[in-house]
């Protein structure tokens with residue numbers, strides 16, 4: 001449903017900076033009815049890709065087709081099947097929920113006859129039923145986000161793009177929003193591509209893409225991504241010299257030992273292998289270890305594994321082409 005082929009985007013040089021490659025020959029596709037998440041450290045190209053997919057920017061080269069239409073040659077066809085939820089609010093906070101929906105319907109040429117049905121349909125999943133006459137500025141962040149989504153749903157998009165839609169929401173509102181979105185996506189068979197840097201959001205989706213510096217490092221189901229680093233991971237917090245301990249573990253156990261902050265991680269351990277490994281490490285290096293545990297890898301661990309970085313938010317910008 002979404003096919004991105006060899007997409008490259010380079011921001012031109014300015015007086016102050018060299019050209020920056022934001023997307024480097026990126027190819028990925030999202031099948032019809034799939035829910036995919038796009039993740040990556042700051043500066044990995046998520047926003048650039050999002051802006052291109054919504055038709056707000058043109059790439060330096062490459063092809064994108066959405067619903068079988070060429071995004072650059074047939075943008076008007078794509079617009080008809082596409083819904084976009086931006087990170088920054090796109091509703092008028094001084095208007096009521098109902099007024100915002102009406103305004104959006106007018107913009108999209110939805111006639112009076114169809115309006116009530118499409119509006120009710122777009123709201124059915126939400127908690128907004130008794131808030132229609134309330135101004136958006138008086139709603140909680142979570143409910144205001146629901147208005148953004150309801151507005152976009154009124155045009156019954158087949159493909160939905162969302163840019164970090166849960167930014168600023170508390171964990172409960174975030175779960176609520178995503179739960180509703182997933183239910184809707186399944187019921188309507190929509191294809192969804194969403195950018196996110198919250199790994200817990202990616203656990204339940206069909207596919208997760210991890211970008212770094214404009215390159216696609218991994219793209220697979222959460223289960224397959226987690227299998228990249230094994231089903232168990234031994235995590236050691238060293239007492240003193242972490243590098244010396246890592247070198248000694250590597251040399252004596254013959255395993256990959258990854259340094260992550262103040263932890264040493266022994267990945268690629270399969271079910272049941274963690275405990276004996278933990279015991280033998282304790283036996284041999286007890287005096288150099290502050291704590292040791294076994295962990296089931298989650299998507300954050302996969303992210304660290306494939307990007308070599310701690311978290312998307314904390315990563316620094318790297319300039320390419322320099």
Ligand SMILES: Nc1ncnc2c1ncn2[C@@H]1O[C@H](COP(=O)(O)OP(=O)(O)OP(=O)(O)O)[C@@H](O)[C@H]1O
Nearest residue numbers: 011020021022041042043044045046047048049318
């Ligand atoms: N308008 C611009 N002019 C020049 N370089 C830009 C511009 N916008 C983005 N870049 C650069 O392109 C690269 C990709 O940026 P982009 O904003 O797409 O990444 P991102 O993954 O969305 O980051 P974030 O998570 O911080 O939003 C970065 O190196 C960034 O500095």
